[in-house]
Amino acid sequence: MTSNEATGSATGRLEVLGNHTDYNQGLVLAMGVGFTMEVRGKKRDDHRLLLHAQDLRQNFAGSLDDLSPRPQMAWANYILGVLQGLKDRGVSLTGLELEISSHLPMGAGLSSSAALTVATQRCLQKLWGFRMDPLEMAKVSQEAEHRYAGVKCGLLDPMAILHAKKDHLVLLDFRSMEVVAIPFPQEAVFVVASCGEKHALVDGEYNERRQSCEEAARLLSVASLREIGLQDLERKKGSLPDLVYRRALHVVGETDRVKRAAVCLKNKDLIGFGKLLDESQASSRLNFENSIPALDKLCEASQESPGHLGARLSGGGFGGSTLHLVEASREKEFLTAFLAKAKKELGHPIEHFVTRPA
Numbered sequence: 124m125t126s127n128e129a130t131g132s133a134t135g136r137l138e139v140l141g142n143h144t145d146y147n148q149g150l151v152l153a154m155g156v157g158f159t160m161e162v163r164g165k166k167r168d169d170h171r172l173l174l175h176a177q178d179l180r181q182n183f184a185g186s187l188d189d190l191s192p193r194p195q196m197a198w199a200n201y202i203l204g205v206l207q208g209l210k211d212r213g214v215s216l217t218g219l220e221l222e223i224s225s226h227l228p229m230g231a232g233l234s235s236s237a238a239l240t241v242a243t244q245r246c247l248q249k250l251w252g253f254r255m256d257p258l259e260m261a262k263v264s265q266e267a268e269h270r271y272a273g274v275k276c277g278l279l280d281p282m283a284i285l286h287a288k289k290d291h292l293v294l295l296d297f298r299s300m301e302v303v304a305i306p307f308p309q310e311a312v313f314v315v316a317s318c319g320e321k322h323a324l325v326d327g328e329y330n331e332r333r334q335s336c337e338e339a340a341r342l343l344s345v346a347s348l349r350e351i352g353l354q355d356l357e358r359k360k361g362s363l364p365d366l367v368y369r370r371a372l373h374v375v376g377e378t379d380r381v382k383r384a385a386v387c388l389k390n391k392d393l394i395g396f397g398k399l400l401d402e403s404q405a406s407s408r409l410n411f412e413n414s415i416p417a418l419d420k421l422c423e424a425s426q427e428s429p430g431h432l433g434a435r436l437s438g439g440g441f442g443g444s445t446l447h448l449v450e451a452s453r454e455k456e457f458l459t460a461f462l463a464k465a466k467k468e469l470g471h472p473i474e475h476f477v478t479r480p481a
């Protein structure tokens with residue numbers, strides 16, 4: 124059934140463990156957060172495209188006949204990218220008005236851009252009554268990032284958003300594309316803290332990391348870094364330049380940590396699970412070099428606070444947010460100590476929220 128007006132909504136996502144593994148066909152544990160992106164749409168029949176971003180108080184007026192990227196309009200580009208992706212798949216639309224309202228903190232590493240592209244697709248599907256499976260929807264979102272934002276990201280963000288499940292972490296396998304929901308114990312919560320520096324994925328650091336991973340796979344003669352284990356990588360260390368080896372070590376180590384984390388979750392071993400988050404952060408800092416001092420300081424402040432189980436940067440890195448696994452019964456104690464220490468170290472109050480998988 125179609126209608127002239129419809130709403131699409133999508134949650135933000137958190138990468139819990141498995142950093143930069145998605146485009147290396149690896150494993151990720153992710154979850155949805157409570158905040159959402161809402162897109163309200165209205166059909167038109169004159170091929171016009173009218174977009175309004177409520178929070179930014181910005182408008183875009185164009186036509187479905189010209190979906191070329193607009194460098195000055197980051198948010199509108201994501202929608203143009205979705206429309207182009209649908210057009211490429213033979214979906215024909217007649218014109219539309221979209222109003223976007225975001226309840227997600229921008230640039231905090233919750234992937235507001237994927238939430239926008241998924242919410243837009245959900246809204247358009249309701250308006251025109253077409254269906255697409257989650258993997259194809261994720262690809263439309265990814266293409267928008269690649270072609271309209273210039274970030275060669277993997278499929279993690281839209282896949283996590285499309286499969287997010289309350290009280291569960293989603294285990295995503297980017298080789299088989301299998302998705303498994305794992306119950307998340309009641310005894311822990313996540314604290315998300317913003318380091319106050321906007322992440323700069325678009326600045327090329329992200330794409331450069333991806334290139335190093337591809338170079339590692341090429342030099343190791345494997346199709347992707349998923350095809351090699353930690354021991355094998357260690358044995359072949361000599362065939363890689365040091366920098367490329369360290370990039371590969373991070374990625375291969377992350378998939379290994381996700382495997383171990385899934386076992387910890389099954390056994391309700393939150394201490395073991397937390398240690399893997401701390402290890403992930405150390406590897407980001409030393410091997411992948413996608414942490415920055417502000418993120419390191421947040422993780423260090425966490426480690427010295429009561430109730431800390433583990434902490435790491437979440438998402439691409441180079442800014443954004445850290446994720447802290449905290450004993451639920453000590454949430455208040457943790458926050459008091461952590462926020463005071465972090466404020467002292469960073470020199471400003473820390474924007475944060477407490478969440479469980481949503």
Ligand code: GLA
Binds near residue numbers: 143
């Ligand atoms: C960003 C990208 C994802 C993923 C993460 C790092 O969020 O959009 O595809 O690569 O970084 O794990």
